[in-house]
Amino acid sequence: MTLFYSLSAFPQSTERQQRNLKAFARLYGCVQYFHPSSEAPKDWAVLAVYGSKKMLSTSNDTELIAELNSIFNRVAPSVQIFSTSAPQRFDFKKIKPSNIDGYSIVSWQHLGLGLPLYAGIYKSIKLNIPYGTKDKKPVEQLFKTRTKIGEYLKTDIVEGISCIVPYALYSKQGNTYPAAAPLATQELMREMGNALPKDSSGKLSLTGSSPEIRLADVIIAWNILKHSYPYWNDASLPAETILTKAIKKSISDKNPEDFLNTLRLMCAEMNDGHMFVDLTQPKEKSNEATASLTLTEAEGKIVVKKINNQKLGGVELGDTVDSIEHQDIMKYLLSREEYLSGSPQWKRSKSLVMALNGPKNTSAPISISGKNGKRTFLAERNMVGLGYRSGSENEPYTKEGWLRPEIYYINLSRDSVTKKLIVEQLFSAKAIIFDLRGYPLNDEVFNILPHLINKPLKKRQFFFIPQIIYPDFERVGYQRDRSRTNAETPFIKAKIYVLTDASAQSASETFLAQVKGLPNVTIIGTPSSGTNGNINVIYLPGKYTIAYTGMITKNADGSKHHLKGIIPDIILTPTIDGIKNGLDEPLNLAIKIAKEQSR
Structure with missing residues (x-):
């Protein structure tokens, strides 16, 4: 534990430590997500903690290369780490058994990235690896594209230090070739376990108070985002710059809440409204x-x-x-x-x-x-x-129901759109005002769509889940959602007015995208959030979580949705006079237009 205490006493990182940590971080993600060796640890987070701790005490590039080889050769024996000035070549013979009979080829496929919470949407598999104990059949491929045996990554992990990482390996009975020395791998696992921080009584203490936990969390989160976040083109800074800043700040942080803010600063640069960064324990005080x-x-x-x-x-x-x-x-x-x-x-x-x-x-x-x-x-x-409030909550309360003869109002953040409501109320209205300044109460909001059309409606917004087999979100394919909305009776002939603002995000924007452009629909307000598509969630040691958008959303014409949002047909921003008089100006405008058009 000597290293832990020295870090606490001298929390300022050096350029040497930052270089070491960046090299480890870069290699860590490439091996974890794109190299299919069977020696890989069951818990990569422990390896991140262990590696972070090692990097803080490595004093020069020669030691760094030796330390990286010591770590990764025991979990990925065909990976090469070397000085760029003394280049090495990929030797296919070293990853090919002398007799390949009975061997299959193993490689990674990622549909998004398979993290625990949304395993039904995002998946990661190793092709041709048996699973289960009964039939031991290999998992089915997620998509057709795959890396080939002999393909590899050759890149600089920092300036002056390079690596070679094979994307595919030969495997037999679940064991990849070449194999690491079993005793060496076992020894690494023991070292990893012993490196986890402990409190004064000797119990594990996995909190943001420990520098190695903070650094591991940055490395884990950054790699997940580096390789699977689909909107890097909209980030404010390059990924490597974000990593450098996060590493430097995480070392100087004093406590779990300091580090929570470091994670938030890191994620803020990526410009994703779904990036909610939270600490579940201890409870955050600054927003309580x-x-x-x-x-x-x-x-x-x-x-x-x-x-x-x-x-x-x-x-x-x-x-x-x-x-x-x-x-x-x-x-x-x-x-x-x-x-x-x-x-x-x-x-x-x-x-x-x-x-x-x-x-x-x-x-x-x-x-x-x-x-x-x-x-x-x-x-x-x-x-x-x-942390969030529907825009409609800022306005004077308006109850669902008839505002004027033949004008019906419903707040979609508060009220459900049931089939009974559609048939008994909305069908007879001449004008309907849907208040979507916020997030829908439930999925029943989509019940209304089939009744606003008299023929099948193709999706006006499409979701693309990344198909990933290479690092750095390069050469990515996509699985596209091709569903459509079918018309249902009764057909609602009423004029539709939808109120919206920046608090309308995700599912709200799916609804807005579908109704925008329909001949009987007018959207009033300000642009929506510009954040849609299912989230993915990263769980980190120390009880931190990071949510992020795991798929790309585009409008049907191919135009951009991210950050831009759904643009209302009528832009209406609040006025100070309107606020002084307690007016709900977008609602009042919708009522005014509805009355005029209903004459």
Whole structure:
């Protein structure tokens, strides 16, 4: 444990350590996901911890190459690591048995990336490896494309150090060729187990308080995203730069919550609204409570949209927020958005929701200007902290039902679209307002689609699951969703108005994409989040989780959806006067247009 304590005492990383860790990280992912050796550890996370610890005490490139070979030759004996200045060649003879009778060829296929939570959508398999104990049949291929025996990766893992990683190996009875020395592999497994951090009583302590856990988590998460995240073209920084920054910061972090913010900074650069980064234990304190004010942006200013506590005397709707925590409001929001991933509209929506979050039993200094002059007060954090709020919750409450004769309103974030509702209410309406400023309550929202069309409707948004056999998300194929919506009776002839904003994400955008462009539909509001497609979830040592979008979403015409979102037919942003008067301006506009078109 000497290394652990020395790291705690001197938490500043050196360029040497960063170089070592980057080399290990790069090789780690290429071997784990693209090299099919049978000696691979059952728990790669333990290897990440072990390797991270080793890298921190390696003092030069000669030692680094030796250490990497020592680790990986025991789990991937055909992998070569060498100085770029003394190049090595791939020798096919070294991976081919003298007699290949009875051997099959093993390689990886990834449909997305097979992580535990969404195994029904995303899968990873080794071709021609038997599974189970009864019939021991090989798993079926996920798609037709596969790497061939003799294909390999040759690349620099850092400048001056290269590797060769075969993509396919010969295998017999579940054992790949060439084989590592069994005793050497067993010894590595013991070393890995012994390297896990322990507390003062000798019990395992896998928390973000340990530098090796933090570094392992960065390496694990970065590799999963490097090889399976489909939107690297929209990232703010190259993957290698993101890795370098995350490694450097994770070493200097002091506690689990510091490291939580490091993971959030890392993910923010990837611009994915599905990238929710959480710590399940210990519970995060910085977002556990919030004050009883709702804020929004109007006419380039941040204003009070809703007051949830009558004790806040002197605060009026539409008052301008000048500062929070003694920081200019715009700078304050931008400082929070540094930790959020997604489109600009999603990050602003989310930062406004979270603007007053903080530890419970604390207060947020806030300065406002309005008709009562300028004042500064402490907003008590007396409500449960928020990470998300439907846009419709910011507005005056409107109950589902008839707003005017022949105009029906339903909030899809709060109310279900049942078959009974369609037949008994919506069918007789001349105008229907669907409020989708938020996330649908349930999948019944899609019940309405077949009744808005009188002939089969092809998908207006397509999902593409990556078919991955090579590192770095290169030469990727895709499995495409080709389903369509069939028409059902009764056909609803009403004019349809859909309200939306940046809080509409994922399933909301699937609905919006399907109805946009239909002749009887008008979408009103601001662009949606620009984040769609099923998520995948990374579980990390220390009880951290990272969600991310695992597939590409495109509009039917091939145009981009990611970050852009669904663009309303009528763009309507809130006004300060409307907020002061307690108006739901998008809803009021929909009612106005509906009345005019129903005459």
